[in-house]
Amino acid sequence: MHNFIPMIAIKFLADTSFDTLYEAWQDAFSEYEKTWTKDEMIRSQRRRGYSAELSFGAFDGESLVSFICNCRGVFGGVSTIYDSGTGTIKSYRGQGLTARVFWESLPYLRLSGAQQYLLEVLQHNAAAVKVYTNAGFNVTRELNYFVGEAADVKPAARTLPEGLRLHGVGLDNLETVSAMWDFEPSWQNGIECIQRNPGDFLMVGVSEGERLVGYGIIEPETGDVPQIAVNKVFRRRGVGNAIYCELLKLCRSQTVKVINTDVKCAGVTSFFECMGMPLRGRQYEMMLRW
Numbered sequence: 001m002h003n004f005i006p007m008i009a010i011k012f013l014a015d016t017s018f019d020t021l022y023e024a025w026q027d028a029f030s031e032y033e034k035t036w037t038k039d040e041m042i043r044s045q046r047r048r049g050y051s052a053e054l055s056f057g058a059f060d061g062e063s064l065v066s067f068i069c070n071c072r073g074v075f076g077g078v079s080t081i082y083d084s085g086t087g088t089i090k091s092y093r094g095q096g097l098t099a100r101v102f103w104e105s106l107p108y109l110r111l112s113g114a115q116q117y118l119l120e121v122l123q124h125n126a127a128a129v130k131v132y133t134n135a136g137f138n139v140t141r142e143l144n145y146f147v148g149e150a151a152d153v154k155p156a157a158r159t160l161p162e163g164l165r166l167h168g169v170g171l172d173n174l175e176t177v178s179a180m181w182d183f184e185p186s187w188q189n190g191i192e193c194i195q196r197n198p199g200d201f202l203m204v205g206v207s208e209g210e211r212l213v214g215y216g217i218i219e220p221e222t223g224d225v226p227q228i229a230v231n232k233v234f235r236r237r238g239v240g241n242a243i244y245c246e247l248l249k250l251c252r253s254q255t256v257k258v259i260n261t262d263v264k265c266a267g268v269t270s271f272f273e274c275m276g277m278p279l280r281g282r283q284y285e286m287m288l289r290w
Helices: 018-028 038-048 097-111 126-134 171-176 191-196 239-250 266-274
Strands: 009-012 056-060 063-075 078-088 116-122 138-149 164-169 202-208 211-219 224-230 255-262 279-289
Touching: 009 097, 018 038, 018 063, 018 078, 038 063, 038 078, 038 191, 056 097, 063 097, 063 191, 078 097, 097 126, 116 126, 126 279, 164 211, 164 239, 171 191, 171 202, 171 211, 191 224, 202 239, 211 239, 224 239, 255 266, 266 279
Parallel strands: 078 116, 224 255
Antiparallel strands: 009 056, 056 063, 063 078, 116 279, 138 255, 138 279, 164 202, 202 211, 211 224
16 A cells, blocks of 8 residues: 555646646756756657646645656557656655556556556666556566767777768658667657657768668757667678767767667677767666556
8 A cells, every 4th residue: 555645636737837847857856967958858758749638746735746747659559658757856755656646647548548658767766666566567678878978989980881872861761761670769769759850850871872771860959869770781891880970970969878779789789889888877668558
């Protein structure tokens, strides 16, 4: 049994201003190494598909003290709810509010037509992992994340083999690239999320004639690289290196990051370490199906 506090009310966030949500977010994540600016939070939540109508908060009077931000989309071909941020402000922690918001919101999420609930959680956040495991979530995979100072990431210069050319690519080519993948991109890196805000991203590729054999995508303002892949036949020929060098030239952020690569893909991990991108940690991807 959870020790729920009777004076706390659980409500949809549909009638809550973004400023109120951002204020609670800043308090809840103030101890993190880096927190979002308001513009970064707007950009990030818009990319992920934030739905205030499917998000919930715990309110003490008019004050938002705990929240779960949810998104709606398709993952693995299935209609999905995605948790894009769960937190409780510091002065209200230890009172079971996250669990209460989750349990009271779950029936509404099931009625939404979605068939599953997806989230990512830092592996070292043992308390959160326990909450989700107890709620019935299962770990679907482990994910690495890499973060580096853009000035320190210096891939070795390599010349592309004759017949290959590096060039800009339109995002409309995204529907054709999945054959190059070693793993399904995580929610925030998926095609659906990128296409929500195509103006935020730039894509470069390497082609042999008219055939695209490798590509990479960057969000220049944040330094986030959501996708990079090379056709298996063209690997170990400097294609990935050339693409990543070009992405770094487009980066307007002091940091560059690659979030959520599959731990099982040792080649991907080795590639980014060779690029000078330090491995900063791991997450669990977790799923609740109903």
